[in-house]
Amino acid sequence: MIAENREQTIFNHVGKKILTDREIDIVAKIEEPMVVVLGNMLSDEECDELIRLSTDKMKRSKIGTTRAENALRTSSSMFIEETENLIVARIEKRIEAVMNIPIEHGEGLQILQYKPGQEYRAHHDFFSSASKVTNNRISTLVMYLNDVEQGGETFFPHLNFSVSPRKGMAVYFEYFYNDPALNDITLHGGAPVEVGEKWVATQWMRKQRVR
Numbered sequence: 001m002i003a004e005n006r007e008q009t010i011f012n013h014v015g016k017k018i019l020t021d022r023e024i025d026i027v028a029k030i031e032e033p034m035v036v037v038l039g040n041m042l043s044d045e046e047c048d049e050l051i052r053l054s055t056d057k058m059k060r061s062k063i064g065t066t067r068a069e070n071a072l073r074t075s076s077s078m079f080i081e082e083t084e085n086l087i088v089a090r091i092e093k094r095i096e097a098v099m100n101i102p103i104e105h106g107e108g109l110q111i112l113q114y115k116p117g118q119e120y121r122a123h124h125d126f127f128s129s130a131s132k133v134t135n136n137r138i139s140t141l142v143m144y145l146n147d148v149e150q151g152g153e154t155f156f157p158h159l160n161f162s163v164s165p166r167k168g169m170a171v172y173f174e175y176f177y178n179d180p181a182l183n184d185i186t187l188h189g190g191a192p193v194e195v196g197e198k199w200v201a202t203q204w205m206r207k208q209r210v211r
């Protein structure tokens with residue numbers, strides 16, 4: 001049953017599949033705030049290519065990789081800028097369709113690498129009203145690029161909900177509600193990796209175009 005007094009959402013897909021150049025599975029869904037677990041978002045080859053591109057980038061430029069200065073996020077991160085790369089272009093087209101927003105609203109794919117013990121503590125992806133950001137983020141897609149042996153779940157403490165990383169799968173959520181309480185409960189983090197490594201690609205979308 002769907003309650004009638006729900007707020008408008010950006011994610012507009014109904015049924016169990018999203019038809020893009022791949023058939024993406026809607027595996028699980030929380031309706032409000034909208035949190036969706038997606039299967040078959042990326043092929044194994046696409047996951048491997050994103051990892052390869054960012055590994056290359058880390059090697060090419062020492063400053064390309066930024067270690068977080070504080071304890072909030074202990075993973076390494078980098079932005080993928082190779083929009084001329086055919087695989088990246090294909091993935092971006094698919095992201096547009098899934099997130100239902102033109103890719104021009106996106107900051108560019110961010111790749112995160114977590115080693116054992118590394119984590120991303122609970123945070124919001126949007127900037128607080130205290131910040132001077134006018135073109136805020138409105139939605140997020142976190143894509144898992146590998147299988148993690150143990151740990152590394154994406155957790156939503158206010159929803160008592162967590163997603164285990166699985167190569168090619170993704171979790172989507174949005175926080176562009178009128179009711180600030182709905183945005184607040186999209187608080188989430190990446191639990192410490194216990195065994196193995198964790199690689200994710202994150203797409204954040206902004207309210208207005210950024211490119």
Ligand SMILES: O=C(O)CCC(=O)C(=O)O
Pocket residue numbers: 112120125140142152153154155188189190191200202
């Ligand atoms: O690594 C995760 O599971 C979460 C990543 C995340 O929250 C982000 O990139 O904003």
Ligand SMILES: [Fe+2]
Pocket residue numbers: 123124125140188
């Ligand atoms: Fe996040």
